[in-house]
Amino acid sequence: MIIKSIYLENFRNHRERFFEFKNGINLVLGKNASGKSNLLEAIYFCFCGKSFKAKDVNLINFESEYFKLDASVFDNDFEHRILCYVDRFFQKKIMVNEKRISRLSELLEKFRFVYFEPDSTELVKQDPKVRRKFLDMEISKIYPYMIKTYQDYQKALMSRNAFLKSYDKKDIIDVYDVELAKLGYKIYKKREEIVKRLSEFTKQVWYDVFEHRSTIDIVYRASIESSSQEEYYTELKKRFEKDIKFGFTTGGVHRDDFDILINSKSAKEYASEGQIKLACIAIYLASAKLFERPILLLDDIFSELDDERKKNVLDLCRDYQAIITSAEEKENLIAAGLIEGDINVVQL
Incomplete structure (x- = not known):
């Protein structure tokens, strides 16, 4: 299972962003408060139908009345299209392949993932x-x-x-x-x-x-x-x-x-x-x-790890699609030998 792309509209600090991911390791780099964790939270929402730490309405950008998410996930060459909508009037709609989801367990039945956050x-x-x-x-x-x-x-x-x-x-x-x-x-x-x-x-x-x-x-x-x-x-x-x-x-x-x-x-x-x-x-x-081949969503997992352990984490992640956030500079990761040709870098 891999996520190919996700579009965020008015989700947290992302007013309108589109992200594409490759199979294998995807490093999402950016300074603190640039929206790295919010991107992973948006993917988590698509897979669970809720946030792991906030009420739905609190995910809406402060200056907006709603948020939308549009994700494309492939499983055995079959594409799942996930659409999520939440507004300040407590309207909520989640669609998978144009079918409305009435129970959040329906999402867990379809999508396999692991989520790690600093807390x-x-x-x-x-x-x-x-x-x-x-x-x-x-x-x-x-x-x-x-x-x-x-x-x-x-x-x-x-x-x-x-x-x-x-x-x-x-x-x-x-x-x-x-x-x-x-x-x-x-x-x-x-x-x-x-x-x-x-x-x-x-x-x-x-x-x-x-x-x-x-x-x-x-x-x-x-x-x-x-x-x-x-x-x-x-x-x-x-x-x-x-x-x-x-x-x-x-x-x-x-x-x-x-x-x-x-x-x-x-x-x-x-x-x-x-x-x-x-x-x-x-x-x-x-x-x-x-x-069976879940998607790994790993937020700031490198923090406080030495370079050898970072490499070991990356080696383990090569068996999956992994989306890993880090506040480290790209040049420093390259110098440490952590960014190689097969790693996709997404810069925020």
């Missing part, structure tokens, strides 16, 4: 909610039908928690327990599967790109471990008195986490800032191996 180090440093969101996003890309599973789980969880706060009939709560067990176990197994695969891929990237003298592992931490839906249900029941006491569901996939270990120690507790940055880059690059 991605929060994957290690922030609370479990951030890591669950990352993991569930990757699962949704591979298994789009899981989006509804997550939604149904949240609805069942909210209903159960509301009941726990106004508890009066013991027999009613079993309806919620059965539903949470069914959905929770399904989510648990998918997360367990993806974490295992992601850990193996991350070890490979870590060794090939960053570190030979240390190890990295990703370990899933489940609040309810089970080998079947029935066992999950039983474990949920064991927490019933505790749940009544606190007024919310204390165990389940909504409280799970995964741990990133460097040399068998928690990166969050023991790793340096530099190690945390490398670990996060390794995980995001490794996530590309979960899909």
Whole structure:
């Protein structure tokens, strides 16, 4: 899968810009605040139907009433035309091949991508909610039908928690327990599967790109471990008195986490800032191996990397179409041997 071009109109600081990309590596160079990150955000919007950090209306240029995006994506020689429109009156329309998209999961079913941004180090440093969101996003890309599973789980969880706060009939709560067990176990197994695969891929990237003298592992931490839906249900029941006491569901996939270990120690507790940055880059690059030839959107990934590691990142990216932003000067990248004949440079 490759993106051939994208047209931006009134999106962030881009009033009217057209960009073309080649298969392989595309370096988008420009000074800070020139719109490099906004370009990647526009591509992300086309693939997801939303931004990863802002409400739709906040993506519109300050002096405009709407934004438009028009992207051309090729997958096995078939062209997908993506059109997006959002205005300040909260009208929103997304079209793929002239067909209106009603569910964002339809986009995830069609387009495969990996997105890295500078704040991605929060994957290690922030609370479990951030890591669950990352993991569930990757699962949704591979298994789009899981989006509804997550939604149904949240609805069942909210209903159960509301009941726990106004508890009066013991027999009613079993309806919620059965539903949470069914959905929770399904989510648990998918997360367990993806974490295992992601850990193996991350070890490979870590060794090939960053570190030979240390190890990295990703370990899933489940609040309810089970080998079947029935066992999950039983474990949920064991927490019933505790749940009544606190007024919310204390165990389940909504409280799970995964741990990133460097040399068998928690990166969050023991790793340096530099190690945390490398670990996060390794995980995001490794996530590309979960899909069949995804597009890599890598924002400022070179920051704080030495030239050897930059070269290693570029070598890994040659297996994909990669769009990489950098604030470094083109001449400096050429002098370091990082820009070669097969790399397409887009200058902002």
